[in-house]
Amino acid sequence: MKKLTYLLLVLAFSQVQAQKDFQGMAVYESKTQAPKFEGMRAGNRDITPEMQKSMEERMKKMLEKTFILNFDKTASIYKEEEKLDTPGQQGGGMRMMMNSMMGGGGTFYKDVKTKSYTVDKEFMGKEFLVVDSLPKLNWKLEQETKQIGGYNCFKATAVKEASKTDFRNFRPKNNDDKKDEVKKTSGDTKTNFEDNFEIPKEIVVTAWYTPEIPVNQGPENYWGLPGLILEVNDGKTTILCSKIVLNAKDKVEIKPSKKGKVISQKDYDETVIKKMEEFREMNRGRAGGPPPMGR
Template identity: 35%
Template structure:
């Protein structure tokens, strides 16, 4: 088991070749659809002059906005991950004091190619297009003996402890406070070896089978449909539009723009509708 973990985490593409040796001559490809959701049970929503009804309205809006559909398109070598277009859910802004919450992923499309250790993401950051170029994120998976069924597939549980920086910003009496802490999150994946592709939702990869369910902190992605080897051949779209930047540069731009937006955010007095947009 330890040897398998080392192969997964340290030698991208090697495990892929071993697992797929029996099917490498086939034109194996597919489309998987996922639905995301967010747990807001522990989310604290507070603010000056916010009543309990307003706080609960904001929590419900966050729950609605987190429910999105995504498509993972894959073959044996590469995959793309994209949010599906959908109408925005209706929200009762009056119950939240005229405040409307919008979660945005920036209409992004991600491309992963494990054999080349290549990652591309075409995204928008506050209205401007960027093309993020980076190596694939590394996942040191710990595969367990726990199994269950998702639909018709038997899946196996794998875990990864993700340690990352988290920046929080707060404003009080026109004073700005920024704090960066190290946050540890347990990522749990359920994968099936019955679909031998090393891909998954939200740009996760590196397991010997397709990930059908992923829990990353408060977010969960669940596969709702899989179509293998469809009659119409699949075209993998490689992102190419936008200013080329690294992941570090994109994060810096996003943080700076978010900081500017927060400084300009007013209290919404005089009946003006207030909109908070989280994400791209």
């Protein structure tokens, strides 16, 4: 009897320890539909077909990223995979600003137990440490299923407020809006880049999660489903898991960054929006207009 009790205690301890030491790694490929530059202007200059093609190709590359999510039972860190810059890839102020607004940043730490997140970001040469509560989405669990990487996944949908500081949320204005704006101007049918886009108030998010990996985690700030989120789509951006490794021999330290000025998400967004407005006015006031993106 004593031996049986001892074995049960050892087994229980082993299960608790296994849960405590559980860790996984998921690789995600993020792709966003690149905007079209046809019929636009760069300051006072028309964008030629050659310029348009070059800008769209560079934008496409900027919008294709690989991220690594390391997670345990309660926390995770999500970070862009480091890649070497190719010669001539460094751009001007517009490119630097857009890189800061496309889901990038440093290490995105989520703690689903405390329902909080921490992410370090660099914007216009300054380092910020955004600390705030995790956004809670009202997920609607669907019956539709599919397989992703051999895992059975279930569909879930939600509606969320679109961030005004995330470039990926920019949508082209419809033709009626453009016509109305043209009538109000001098009759020129071509406008500046930023005048052709708008940000919707809300966006519909579709996620696919697998209960086979029972953690309340996912890419970026997505969470709250009964299983690891393997795919997310918001109409413009698709984040798809391409690889999963569970309980690897080498463990990763999952903890938040501590560098940068601590700031709330609201205050950080206000800072970014203010700089965006300043940058826009500077470009509009420039006689020759801003140079093509990426130069």
